[in-house]
Amino acid sequence: MYDTEGEENRKAERYICNAGISINGFDGFAVLKNINMHGFCMASKTYITIAPHETLATRIIPEGVTGIDAFDLNVEVIWVKSTPILFTAGFLIKEKTDVKPFQQYIAHLKGGHSSASTSKIVFKWDDSLTTGNTLIDSEHKQLIQAINDFFTVCYNNSGGENLQKTINFMVDYTIKHFYDEEQLQIQYKYPGYDNHRKFHEGFKKRARDLMVGFIHSGPTNDLIRKAKHDIGEVLIEHIKREDTRLAAHIRGQQL
Numbered sequence: 001m002y003d004t005e006g007e008e009n010r011k012a013e014r015y016i017c018n019a020g021i022s023i024n025g026f027d028g029f030a031v032l033k034n035i036n037m038h039g040f041c042m043a044s045k046t047y048i049t050i051a052p053h054e055t056l057a058t059r060i061i062p063e064g065v066t067g068i069d070a071f072d073l074n075v076e077v078i079w080v081k082s083t084p085i086l087f088t089a090g091f092l093i094k095e096k097t098d099v100k101p102f103q104q105y106i107a108h109l110k111g112g113h114s115s116a117s118t119s120k121i122v123f124k125w126d127d128s129l130t131t132g133n134t135l136i137d138s139e140h141k142q143l144i145q146a147i148n149d150f151f152t153v154c155y156n157n158s159g160g161e162n163l164q165k166t167i168n169f170m171v172d173y174t175i176k177h178f179y180d181e182e183q184l185q186i187q188y189k190y191p192g193y194d195n196h197r198k199f200h201e202g203f204k205k206r207a208r209d210l211m212v213g214f215i216h217s218g219p220t221n222d223l224i225r226k227a228k229h230d231i232g233e234v235l236i237e238h239i240k241r242e243d244t245r246l247a248a249h250i251r252g253q254q255l
């Protein structure tokens, strides 16, 4: 069986994109992942029944880009995986890929790739974020860097593995940082511990749920918008208000 996650396919350039798709006349929304010249993987929340080794006529409708026409591809289903909420399938492109819109679409996705090294500073560190506690401040800087790295990958659409890696780091670092802050609160008998911890728990849960969405659907505009608020802005606000208060309490205890 052809394995799109296998070594063979890993050598090819991969792209993630949102596109409309119709399969044998059935219209649906899909995220096409890892498009390359051999095949592609599609994730969809639409219920359809297809089986391996069928050859299907698909129509791909590029989204988020103007001037590229929809194009038809005959594809062979190589594998399918399905859960109650998500359906994924790997397809092998069966026909010549010199169709003009297909080439244009790949060029468009490559354009996204070529800017992959451009760092995006969505959340800038400035003095208003300094709490005065050395450990907390250095971890906040690292966390904001991790968040900016995550948005850089999202905006550059630079592929599933990169996205997964930056998400893992960002989530792991958030957990570590919150743990460190909570240890300081216990050590210095911070009276706001319960509420602060409650905020941390809620934030971790929302971030985890959101990241599951990114992994399933890729970095869609809606998800990016939500992450900017729920992760970036909410955290900045928390640093300015709550963490500054915590740092002041620690300073008071150290006198």
Ligand SMILES: [Fe+2]
Pocket: 181, 196, 238, 242, 243
């Ligand atoms: Fe905190």
